[in-house]
Every structure is written in structure tokens, then in C-alpha cells.
Amino acid sequence: MNSKRTSKTSRRAxxxxxxxxAMTSMIDMVFLLxxxxxxxxRFERGEExxxxxxxxxAETADPLALxxxxxxxxxxxxxxxxxxxxxxxxxxxxxAENFEALAVVMQQYRRTPGSNDGLFETSHPILIVPAxxxxxQDTVDGFNAAVRAGYANIGFAESKx
Amino acid sequence: MSLLHARGPARINANMTPLIDLAFLLIVFFVLVAxxxxxxxxxxxxxxxxxxxTTAAGSRPRLTVNVIADGDRTTLSLGAxxxxxxxxxxxxxxxxxxxxxxxxxxxPVDLRADRSLxxxxxxxxxxxxxxxxxxxxxxxxxxxxxxxxxxxxxxx
Numbered sequence: 001m002n003s004k005r006t007s008k009t010s011r012r013a014x015x016x017x018x019x020x021x022a023m024t025s026m027i028d029m030v031f032l033l034x035x036x037x038x039x040x041x042r043f044e045r046g047e048e049x050x051x052x053x054x055x056x057x058a059e060t061a062d063p064l065a066l067x068x069x070x071x072x073x074x075x076x077x078x079x080x081x082x083x084x085x086x087x088x089x090x091x092x093x094x095x096a097e098n099f100e101a102l103a104v105v106m107q108q109y110r111r112t113p114g115s116n117d118g119l120f121e122t123s124h125p126i127l128i129v130p131a132x133x134x135x136x137q138d139t140v141d142g143f144n145a146a147v148r149a150g151y152a153n154i155g156f157a158e159s160k161x
Numbered sequence: 162m163s164l165l166h167a168r169g170p171a172r173i174n175a176n177m178t179p180l181i182d183l184a185f186l187l188i189v190f191f192v193l194v195a196x197x198x199x200x201x202x203x204x205x206x207x208x209x210x211x212x213x214x215t216t217a218a219g220s221r222p223r224l225t226v227n228v229i230a231d232g233d234r235t236t237l238s239l240g241a242x243x244x245x246x247x248x249x250x251x252x253x254x255x256x257x258x259x260x261x262x263x264x265x266x267x268x269p270v271d272l273r274a275d276r277s278l279x280x281x282x283x284x285x286x287x288x289x290x291x292x293x294x295x296x297x298x299x300x301x302x303x304x305x306x307x308x309x310x311x312x313x314x315x316x317x
Contacts (some may be wrong), residue, residue: 018170018172019173020172020173020174021174021175022174022175022177025177025180025181026177026180029180029181029184032184032188033184033187033188036188036191036192040191040192046217046218047207047218047273047305047306048213048215048216048217048218048305048306049215049216049217049218049271049303049304049305049306050214050215050303050304050305050306051216051303051304052303052304099210099211100211100212103212130280132279132281133279133281134279134280135276135277135278135279135280136208136274136275136276136277136278136279136280136283137208137209137210137276137277138280139280139283140208140210140276140304140306141208141210141211143210143304144210144211144212144213144214144215147214148212148214156280156284156287158284158288159280159281159284
């Protein structure tokens, strides 16, 4: 069987058998695709998300039930690198120089489960209150500080303007 | 002499026509897909919090509301649809969101807003989402931000 195959191959070679592939059009297409992707490519940083739970209006909720007064995080106007931030709650009024300090302050007020230190549970409502003229960046920074401090129930106040 | 050799040497040619057809189909497909994705996620300078405690956006379908700064004006968009940043536009936006959420109540809503915008220009979009969510009874909204690499904890 092997000898048969060898003789067939040699016969084809003797007859000048050629295998040709037209590469020109394929290369044209490859270059077209390359130009298309080079022109349309856009490098973007990966987007990530913060979760914000909106209050659900449940019909069965007791309208007379007492709700925790939220801890307010007042975000003031930015003056260059400086942004005045204040944490306000019942019996609490503390300012922070920046958002790093805000995260530390809020962490100090957080009650660790099973211990008596701290004032607020992680489920305690936190309200971000940006001053008129505050940017969305500062607002999200305030939100981020509260998330970093371990709170899970964070919302935004209505704008006053 | 055999019949094969009588016709002369055999030639094999690759038929390029279907290959080129396919390549063009692929080009058309990618052009359309690129256009659709850029309409869903227009370029917005998102906030970049330091040490962001965010989670990855994931690949599941989301409804994205964009708040785009356009000079002194603000434009709201949901997919390819644009809405004016006035009471009528926001009411239309809330109705469009409610319609989409009604079809899939588990659909999360993302808010992408330019970081340089004042809060009082972003908040009406938040209120429109809240209005749509309360119409349907869905209480979950995510804010989508562009975060730096460094992370401290997981929120979601």
C-alpha cells in the first residue's frame, strides 16, 4: 500500500502538479479589518458600581412606626484641595478635613456587632447632603467614605435648589 | 495515457468569494454593534473616588441612565433615547424606565453622571429613577462610577 502511494505522489510531481492559493484578496480583507479596528478601538477604564437602595413603599408598613433619624453627612463647597465635611446626628457633630478623614470618623461611630462600642449599626440610615454647588465627584466621594466605613443603608438628600 | 493526464496538470484554486462575503458581513456586524454600545454608554467623565469600595459592574443586562454635561446644559439619555433636562423630559424618562422595568423587574438601573456636574443637576435624574422604581415597586438602583484600582472592601 505504501509503495502505491509513493508512486502516485511521484507521478503527480512529474506532471507538474501545483497547489496555489490566491492570497491577495485575503490580505486586502485583513488590512481592511485592521484599519477598521484601529480606527474604531477605544480604550476605557473598567467601570464599577456602588449600590444604592431606594426605599420601597410597602403598603403593609406601619406609618406610625418610629424610624431611625439618619446620620447626615454634610458636604460643603470645595475650595481648591479643601472640602468641608461635617457628620451630624443626635448628639454628634464632627467635622472632617477630607474624605479619608470622613471614612475614619464614620468608622469610629460604627457599632461592631456583639460589642457596645460605637453609636450606629451598619444598617443605620446615612444621608449624604451635598451643599448647593457641590459636584457629583464630591458627592460620590462622600458616599464612598460611608461605604468604606461599613455602612450599608446610604442615600442622597434632595437638592435644595 | 490516463484521461486525467490528457487534460493537463491539475490546478486547485481557493474560491475567495464566500470568504470575502463573510468578511464584509463581519464588518457590518461590528460596525452596528460598536454603534449600539456607544449609544448605550456614551463617553462620560465618571467620578473617580480614591480607595473606591465598589464592585465590578458584571456582564448582566442593566438599564443605564446617562447624565451628560453639554456646556451649560445637561442631557439625559436612556439607551439611544435622549431627554431634555426639564420637568417634561424627566417625566418621559421616568415613564421609559418604568416601562422597561415592568418587562424585567430584576433589571438594575445604573446612573452614569459626569463628575464635574453639580449635584443639583444630577439629583433630578436620581429622582426620576426613584419615581419609576416606586411606580413599579422596585427598590434597587446602582450608581455606576469609574473607580481606581485600589479597593478596600466589597459593598454589593
